[in-house]
Amino acid sequence: MAFEKVKRSENYSEWYNNLVKDADLAEHAAVKGCMIIKPYGYAIWEKMQQQLDKMFKETGHSNAYFPLLIPKSFFEKEEKNAAGFAKECAVVTHYRLKVDENRKIIVDPDAKLEEELIIRPTSEAIIWNTYKSWIQSYRDLPILLNQWANVVRWEMRTRLFLRTSEFLWQEGHTAHATAEEALIETKQMLDIYAEFAETFLGVPVVRGVKTPNETFAGALETYCIEGLMQDGKALQMGTSHFLGQNFAKAFDVKFQTKEGKLEYVWATSWGVSTRLMGALIMAHSDDEGLVLPPNLAPHQIVIVPIYRTDEEREKVEDASKAIKKKLEANNISVKFDNRDTQKPGFKFAEWELKGVPLRIGIGPRDIQNGTVELARRDTKEKSVTSIEGIENTVKNLLEEIQNSIFNRAKVFRDNNIRKVDNWIEFQSVLEEKGGFISAHWDGTSETEEKIKQLTKATIRCIPLDNNVEEGQCILTGNPSKQRVLFAKAY
């Protein structure tokens, strides 16, 4: 384990990479851009899945599963969608290997597929091809499906969790009879993502809509939640797309209305991915390691026993187990670290690195006094507290930590949204401070493109709660009706 660590303030990127590895979350796999999600990292992902899945089901969605492989021809049907992903698709061309005369494994040239198969970069195509046969009448609508899956996008440049060639995600795909209904669905899912991000990840987000430039390939409108990381860069944490009738038209999905007319179906799709793991890590962690919000921590509290003799060990273990039982009865997830192979100091450091929100240290001294030492990961505060009623103490503390982590992130985020009204200041704020810049924009793609070229900043979104406000475009000086949020982003 690394004792000489790169500090967050010195090299954020290296700090992040080290943290992901040292906290046992993930590591690079044999194939470029792919990652192995380790048990501890996957446990956090599972907590995210469980909560999101619950929220999806509470809003009437069901899970289903569609295949990994999609016939190439399906991509020809929705041109924009295909063009958007063409440059990063992995293609399956053969279905068999064989051993050649040199005893090398080779692709069997006789096993070439008639039609190439694309490893899904997203599933609109295969799903809408399926919906075609499921939908005939208004009685078949709406369809509210979600799938948990992996997708592959052959990215040029990858980073653990933030952008990997293969990643895990959920993708919702819904079909509706009217535009209004589909729009309500799109916004509902955005709200669910925002609530999840803030209440569970503890990351405050801006809800907004993307500019046409940044809109999902094949969508009419893309809604998003944007978070701010500790280095001042923005991260898109989830998107919800209003697809209009694009996919229905591409795959010829029509339904008969009550009045007997034939109409195209309205669609939405929405997704979040293992990128949320990146958000979680980057938003809260420090030089000692990961800081997990209690709502997503695989272990909310860890108990580290301290003893010298076998006799002491037995007493401490008994007391620890009693505490564990009491806490678990209150729905608190507890890790009792009774490994005899590591010393307490080692365990303290390790669990800090892994971001466990609370730690109990308990030794002979405590047994005598009926107390434990309670340590908070987020503030590093330690206190001695009575074993009597500890379940309430812990429960309250966990809640407080969850709130405190969110509030700290929110103060940081709010302090890093700056209103800027001239181009010189725009550039200097971007260079020196980072964060979100709220500025006027003339509404054209050309200007957006130009700003991106000049500064690497993109329009993250047009916030949904925006005020209408007359102004002049930061770059061109042309009239503008509202401010938009710029930032450098991951």
Added chain:
RNA sequence: CGGGGUGUAGCGUAGCCCGGUAUCGCGUCUGCUUUGGGAGCAGAAGGUCGUAGGUUCAAAUCCUGCCACCCCGACCA
């Protein structure tokens, strides 16, 4: 795809310029002492030096090809 870098024990590395079968740290194993903030001492195990070829009495080291990964850019619902 451009620029830079790396490939040597489970991990991190030295050695390469100047050729002689590999250094150190962490980890691992054994034993004793330790245990309230990353333990100490003693001993031990662990290597096709990314890969293919070439030069040479001899290659981790020199030459050529190939492969892979990382970082920085360009690109990126």
